[in-house]
Amino acid sequence: MDYDVVVIGAGNGGLTASATLARKGQKVLLLERHNIPGGCATSFCRGRFEFEVALHQLSGLGTPEKPGPLRMTLGSLGVMENLEFVEIQDLYSVYMPDGFTTCLKPDKNQTIAELKEKFPHEKEAIDNFFDLVYTYANDMIGAFIFRDPEPSRDKYPNLYRYALRNAKEVLDDYFKDPLLKTVISVYWGYLGVSTDQLSFAYLAMLLFQYIEFKPFHVKGGSQALSNAILNVFLTAGGRARFNCGAKRILVEDNQVIGVETDQGDTIETRYVVANISPMETYTNLVGKDLIPNNTLQEMNSRILSNSAFTMFIGFDCEPDELNIRESTNFLMASTDISRSLHDRMGRVDIQDELMVMSCYDISDPTFSPPGTCQINLVTLKYGDPWLTIPPGQYHEAKFRCAESMLKRTEKIFPNIRKHIEEIDIGTPLTHMRYLGHPAGAVYGFESRTKDSFFFQPGNRSPVDGLTFAGGWVGDQGFEPTLRSGVSAAKSILRQMNS
């Protein structure tokens, strides 16, 4: 055998799977089609700026005194000592077109106090809602994180009551004021599914996690995190090949026997971790005829998530000159948080979508060169309409959308245009090109209530030796995908020993 395990894709899940396996003494080859590690967790340079591609807020890290699950995962991989994390002091700010604004802090009491001040007519409902979020999160932790072998309705009443309800139904049960519902639910923008389709579980867990374990960023951006995990892998004896994708997974008698690379060589192995989509894996790498129908049907029943349209902007001044005061800002055009807003993601043009603007220099003043700062301005868009644009019209569409975003942002931060020094734009087609995901989907399959984590297929495949890691087979986001690689590695080690 050339290698014990071949890992396809150096995204979060592929990196932690590789590092875990190599540290356990396995001979591991990591194949990555791009020329750098990280997948979404990367950066790129333009002029004097290094732009963050994806990470707005890292969840689940916690502090040394109150560690979250991610701190434990990264600690067990030995990467913590090579990284410096920066605690983000705000949860998020919300800006409405009529001038309404509010800034929530990552502290339960402060968040509740701020909401009660802005919405005094909903005081009692605000207390009740946060009680629900916390009891629900505790039920989830008891039943799933601690893997209760005998979960029951009596033990976890809120889990059973709300598991199959969407976020909008629960918000409607608790609140009357549409603006309050909008403010409390903006994190749907991190999940890609509007509140009427989003499982309440996700909204509750995101609010709980960011408040309890605080939002973080990392010095050097998410690229520093990816590089640190890669270094652990290489130090443990692993080998990585960049600019070298996997073209085929070779299977005989339903057992993985090797991987053929884009460069034409064949590597013998009995175990593969695929940090890429099941569609790509089953259809192009393995071959559909080797996959049972029920697996293909289950996969086809899921809905491909949206992609993103992102503007990366470097300014020739500090954030205060632009009147940017918080790291994470949700720029809303209306109090519509349901279907019609979701439908807009299916059109090329940008009008009244939810936009997230992150300014990393607020929490880390050394993030950009002295006297400058940068923002990452993102909205969600499906990839399919972008695929219908004729190549000759692509640039015009991209600049038209960027101009719409800039105009909306200028209404809140009027000084930005004159201070722009660098600007670059990523469309759904950019994500498709760099990640290799169908239609540039950045959140894998949609986290609709019917497909939420209670119904996820898990990392095992019907092919012996083939295991998945990453956001396509579990939850999306840095914390879940980093942890998914460790789970995939452990699953392979168990298979080897069985």
Ligand SMILES: Cc1cc2nc3c(=O)[nH]c(=O)nc-3n(C[C@H](O)[C@H](O)[C@H](O)COP(=O)(O)OP(=O)(O)OC[C@H]3O[C@@H](n4cnc5c(N)ncnc54)[C@H](O)[C@@H]3O)c2cc1C
């Ligand atoms: C704009 C944006 C903002 C985000 N913001 C946040 C945030 O604030 N907080 C948060 O927690 N999460 C955020 N996320 C989500 C998070 O970045 C992702 O969930 C996570 O990084 C996905 O990791 P993954 O393991 O699934 O791998 P991916 O990042 O999907 O990487 C897959 C890798 O596989 C490689 N590959 C593909 N095909 C092949 C092949 N055939 N052979 C070899 N290699 C191949 C690709 O090049 C890529 O490197 C954001 C994502 C985006 C796009």
